[in-house]
Amino acid sequence: MNAAYGLGAVLLVTVATLAIGTWGLRFSRTTSDFFVASRSVRPGLNAWAISGEYLSGASFLGVAGLVLAFGGEMLWYPVGWTAGYLVLLVLVAAPLRRSGAYTLPDFAEARLDSRVVRTLSSVLVVAIGWLYLMPQFRGAGAALESATGLPPWAGAVIVAAVVLANVLAGGMRSITFVQAFQYWLKLTALLVPLMFLLVIWLHDGGTSPASASVVVDGVSGLDWSNPIDVGGDHPLYSTYSLMLATFLGTMGLPHVVVRYYTNPDGRAARQTTFVVLVLLGVFYVMPPVYGALGRLYAPDLVASGGTDSVVLELPQRMVGGLGGDLLTALLTGGAFAAFLATSSGLTVAVAGVVSQDVFSRRLEGVTAFRVAATVGVAVPLLFALVARDVSVATVVGLAFAMAAATFCPLLVLGIWWRGLTAAGAFCGLVVGGSLTGFAVLDRLLVTRDHGWFAALVAQPAAWAVPASVLTMVVVSRLTKSSRPAHVSRFMVRLHTPEAVALNRNLENG
Amino acid sequence: MSEQRPERVRVTSPWTERPGSRPRRTAASEIDAGSELGEIYLAALLRSQLRLAAGVLVTLTVTIGALPLVFRLAPGLSRHHVLGMPLSWVLLAFACYPVLALLAWRYVRAAERNERDFTHVVEQPREPG
Numbered sequence: 001m002n003a004a005y006g007l008g009a010v011l012l013v014t015v016a017t018l019a020i021g022t023w024g025l026r027f028s029r030t031t032s033d034f035f036v037a038s039r040s041v042r043p044g045l046n047a048w049a050i051s052g053e054y055l056s057g058a059s060f061l062g063v064a065g066l067v068l069a070f071g072g073e074m075l076w077y078p079v080g081w082t083a084g085y086l087v088l089l090v091l092v093a094a095p096l097r098r099s100g101a102y103t104l105p106d107f108a109e110a111r112l113d114s115r116v117v118r119t120l121s122s123v124l125v126v127a128i129g130w131l132y133l134m135p136q137f138r139g140a141g142a143a144l145e146s147a148t149g150l151p152p153w154a155g156a157v158i159v160a161a162v163v164l165a166n167v168l169a170g171g172m173r174s175i176t177f178v179q180a181f182q183y184w185l186k187l188t189a190l191l192v193p194l195m196f197l198l199v200i201w202l203h204d205g206g207t208s209p210a211s212a213s214v215v216v217d218g219v220s221g222l223d224w225s226n227p228i229d230v231g232g233d234h235p236l237y238s239t240y241s242l243m244l245a246t247f248l249g250t251m252g253l254p255h256v257v258v259r260y261y262t263n264p265d266g267r268a269a270r271q272t273t274f275v276v277l278v279l280l281g282v283f284y285v286m287p288p289v290y291g292a293l294g295r296l297y298a299p300d301l302v303a304s305g306g307t308d309s310v311v312l313e314l315p316q317r318m319v320g321g322l323g324g325d326l327l328t329a330l331l332t333g334g335a336f337a338a339f340l341a342t343s344s345g346l347t348v349a350v351a352g353v354v355s356q357d358v359f360s361r362r363l364e365g366v367t368a369f370r371v372a373a374t375v376g377v378a379v380p381l382l383f384a385l386v387a388r389d390v391s392v393a394t395v396v397g398l399a400f401a402m403a404a405a406t407f408c409p410l411l412v413l414g415i416w417w418r419g420l421t422a423a424g425a426f427c428g429l430v431v432g433g434s435l436t437g438f439a440v441l442d443r444l445l446v447t448r449d450h451g452w453f454a455a456l457v458a459q460p461a462a463w464a465v466p467a468s469v470l471t472m473v474v475v476s477r478l479t480k481s482s483r484p485a486h487v488s489r490f491m492v493r494l495h496t497p498e499a500v501a502l503n504r505n506l507e508n509g
Numbered sequence: 510m511s512e513q514r515p516e517r518v519r520v521t522s523p524w525t526e527r528p529g530s531r532p533r534r535t536a537a538s539e540i541d542a543g544s545e546l547g548e549i550y551l552a553a554l555l556r557s558q559l560r561l562a563a564g565v566l567v568t569l570t571v572t573i574g575a576l577p578l579v580f581r582l583a584p585g586l587s588r589h590h591v592l593g594m595p596l597s598w599v600l601l602a603f604a605c606y607p608v609l610a611l612l613a614w615r616y617v618r619a620a621e622r623n624e625r626d627f628t629h630v631v632e633q634p635r636e637p638g
Contacts, residue, residue: 075601090562228580239577281606497624
């Protein structure tokens with residue numbers, strides 16, 4: 001492949017991102033603009049931005065690679081990543097917006113009236129954010145290496161630098177426009193090449209990649225397409241645990257939650273979420289098709305372990321020539337946009353929390369945000385450069401599990417149950433955070449054989465989430481007397497429509 | 510010179526108010542006052558929204574949530590082909606997304622209806638009792 005085209009596409013996406021970011025800067029003037037775009041983003045635009053931010057490299061490149069390598073059982077990832085928004089919609093979308101808080105720690109403090117729970121939430125936001133950022137940088141390095149021949153560290157550093165430049169310049173408001181643009185870029189970048197590839201596939205006779213005669217690496221198409229890996233280790237447990245992590249974890253991802261504060265009101269928050277669901281559904285139909293085509297046209301990637309690059313490889317192999325080069329360049333641009341968008345969103349979320357809780361006493365608003373953003377990017381970049389090789393989707397999956405075991409119970413119980421106390425929330429966060437934290441460390445440091453213990457640690461959500469919920473409920477019941485005084489007024493604020501004139505002020509209740 | 514503005518007072522005819530009637534109260538003012546009645550209105554709203562959410566989650570569980578079990582118990586589904594694809598793929602890679610969108614659409618409409626009903630009830634003046 002001609003590396004010039006790939007580099008050109010990356011350059012183009014970078015320039016477009018910075019240009020739109022700078023254009024958005026004209027609207028960013030205050031600290032509030034930096035954090036949450038002053039809550040004036042319409043549902044349509046906001047939904048584009050949420051989807052653009054959410055569809056990371058794991059979605060753009062990783063899903064196709066996993067489907068090629070492991071087959072039908074990997075289809076649960078995109079389904080779970082979409083269904084998470086349905087759970088978020090019905091349990092937290094409108095109340096979260098109405099709570100009027102900027103970040104997850106803000107919500108915790110407002111609901112529970114506790115500085116300690118706030119601090120613990122901040123620590124968890126940073127932990128989940130970094131856990132999610134690290135594989136983005138690594139994945140970007142690998143993708144750029146395969147498309148342009150740059151060394152892997154260069155791609156990671158380039159993505160980190162562009163993200164930082166954009167966040168430093170404009171904060172959330174400029175990020176909104178950039179991410180809305182990146183959703184459409186990613187959609188186009190996957191859709192256009194796919195049209196060409198499908199036509200060629202039909203022209204070649206349209207063999208089903210799932211037919212028994214297609215054998216890759218000793219696995220027949222029948223076994224490959226099965227969505228429950230019958231030969232694997234505890235497939236039913238792993239699938240359900242993964243479902244739980246993705247269904248419940250979405251609402252606790254810091255970069256998703258922070259976008260909810262940019263909705264004008266609770267009703268708009270619901271409409272935004274519905275549009276996001278549709279946009280994600282349209283997108284996620286495509287990556288598995290790339291994976292399936294890869295089984296026919298790039299089966300050697302399975303043996304060589306390079307399945308993550310199947311999306312970038314297919315146009316070369318199926319179209320070839322200048323057309324193949326151009327389509328690959330388009331896909332490279334889309335993949336680069338995917339890494340940029342998710343990393344930017346996470347950086348804003350982490351920087352928002354760090355600047356409020358660490359730097360706000362020493363530095364003035366916007367400066368604190370900029371210092372925090374620099375720290376927020378530098379640390380995970382460092383991890384990405386030195387960490388051992390673990391697939392992007394695996395680490396992202398662990399970030400989901402951690403969010404599901406910590407912020408999901410905090411949000412759901414905090415919104416729907418008056419009985420949640422600060423002590424209960426604190427203990428539940430500690431239990432959920434340390435159980436999933438243990439699973440993360442185990443995964444990053446130890447190689448495990450098969451067996452029940454390995455399956456449990458690989459997918460911790462199924463036991464860590466109930467443990468966290470149970471802790472919150474039991475400890476809250478034991479500390480009943482310490483329920484915050486304003487909890488009724490807070491429920492009024494969370495659940496009543498803004499149109500009704502009610503006292504939603506927590507101080508004079 | 511710093512003379513205070515006189516406070517504005519509402520001037521009404523002494524004959525417009527029926528003798529013996531108390532000022533009319535809305536349910537909204539009961540909620541603001543934190544009275545028992547206000548709590549009942551709020552609890553009713555919470556219950557209706559929570560029941561709606563639970564309904565959606567149950568539907569999600571018995572449709573998409575049941576798929577792993579179905580695929581496990583009926584491995585033959587991968588052998589059935591629809592439009593040249595295994596049936597399990599048609600369900601999981603394509604049919605899931607419209608189902609999710611439909612559930613979300615119905616939830617948004619029902620949740621807004623609950624809120625309209627609540628608004629209607631609490632803003633209406635109640636007959637003094």
